Amino acid sequence: MTESSGVPLRVVSYNVHGQRDDAAALAAVVRGAAPDVVIVQEGPRRFRWRHKSAALAESFGLVVAGGGLPALGNLLLTSLRVRVLATRCQQFPLTPGRHLRGAAYADCVVAGGARFTLAGSHLSTDPAERPGQAALFKRELDAAATPVVAGADLNEGPDAPAWATIARGLTDAAVAADRADRLTYSCADPRRRIDALFVDPRITVVDYDVVDTPQTRRASDHFPVLVDLLLPVTG
Template sequence: MTARVRVVSYNIHSSKDDLRALAAVVADLAPDVLIVQEGARRFRWRQKNATLADRLRMVVGGGGLWSLGNLVLTTLRVRVLETRDVRYPLVPGHHMRGAVFATCAVPGARFVVTGSHLSTDPAVRPVQAAAWRAEMRGSDLPVVAAGDLNAEPGDPTWAAVADGLHIAGTAPTHPSSGPRRAIDGVFVDKRIEVASFRVVDSEQARRASDHLPIAVDLVLPD
């Protein structure tokens, strides 16, 4: 028995843009799991993330303040069994960064999803990427990792995250107004089949955020 899930990775630009367009984009994609970068992480962050989830007709699975704005939202088809947050070592003069992990179950399969938003500094990014990948290795379940890497394929950051994983695909995601840079990525366990990969570029998506979303359809092992 196998299970299919749709996972979407989306940097939502701290909800600064057209929220109606954001909701429409997510509704059209109909993800089982939405991995968000730049969710609320400061004052009243729980309420803000709950409001976002309600707007998107999803529920909060994990993340927020303690994962530094990384967030997992799910539909009711997905049961979140466990969550944890990771913080990378603080580099003076830089923003604190981290990751969210959620152990999920759908009929026929269990898996782990994780999301992160890495540094803009090329000296710091690969170190954070390696720390993120090391945290993934603690799970025996198939892992799906997604995030804003702030680097393009070929940068050491991608190699650090992809070590032992498959890159689901690459395409420009930023800036949404005229995408030129493939700085967002999805990485999957080798036991997972990538049935489809696409970056959604539409009029609504260009209004919703400064990043375009990535959607992947996955076939999970039992």
Template sequence: MTDTGVPLRVVSYNVHGQRDDTAALAEAVRQVTPDVLIVQEGPRRFRWREKSAALAASVGMVVAAGGLPSLGNLLLTSLRVRVTDTRCGRFPLTPGRHLRGAAYADCAVESGARFTVAGSHLATDPVERPGQAELFKRELAAAPFPVIAAADLNEEPGGPAWTTVAAGLTDAAVTADRADRLTYSCANPRRRIDALFVDPRITVVDYDVLDTPLTRRASDHFPILVDLLLPAAD
């Protein structure tokens, strides 16, 4: 613990259904040793529990929450993080569209600092996204601890869904003066559609979008790496 807070390293990563180079994916995550990994497009179908556990093992972490109940949103943690409660949600289905959802976990670290981590993946349909963002935001607002929320929002800053989720929270990229770092696509980086937001009580120490030979092979999205300081326990 520092004099001003408790360090926590978080990665948010749309892993593209693990359809790309899974060895590169595992190595890219292991190299940065996160305490929390927020996954979009994780296992959500046949044998999803086994596949989620295998993904967690490949990066040296354990499954905290998510999978099929949250429709592919997955929260993984290191052994440093203690998970005290979890919940999953699904957004209402629009006929002919993909199901979407979110995963949430209340956590603590060894010093007693508490936080709620959340992950989601909003629709590509601009008509659906704002309603999904409102449901996601409702759960974030009800969280019992300072929030760390990451999502593939499928839209850029200033869009209605982005604005809804970001309200009252800190955009880690903006705070670190790195909002010019693009997250999609690895083949042709042109958009920032992946974001990580935190409660204002949480300090953003550093933010990066990991553009490396490994991450260009691992998915169609670049991962976000954020170093935070949690407020110390009272």
């Protein structure tokens, strides 16, 4: 497909490790990718989270679209190419003794006339919790009125049940680009692909990369997922 038959969108999905690593490297990594949208996991969610979210977005050259504390650290950032029409947040039921988890959603339109639903989530490290959280996230994705672009840290690989739930009916961007062998975690010792980008089948995956450089190894404990898409023009 050529760009004339779709609207380009560059996406980064990135677990930023609570910004506990090299903040300058983190900002440089994202700015260097020049994305239209960034789906952040482990973004600001505590004291002064609005200010911290805005500062993170500014360091990336982007603006806050939605998420943050109400989405329990899932944050959606956009460039000025993308107009945000509506946002919503989701919190998954709390299992006593565990961390709260959730998701963020934004209804967007990108310059060129393509509407899409941007979504991000971060599932539990507990395998007993993940399937239920995945089902709740998937229910919202299935209900979206426009083509979905969903990034997540699933805390499990493609052969596990929560991953299968979310992937059902969607395109795994890594598989579409024949790069499912690219591992996302951990930067210190890459062994697993637990970070993913899923898209509506109407969306074309042009390119996919897991950015492994000395800079990304300083920026977080996860590598960023960088994907180029072509969105269908919607009426």
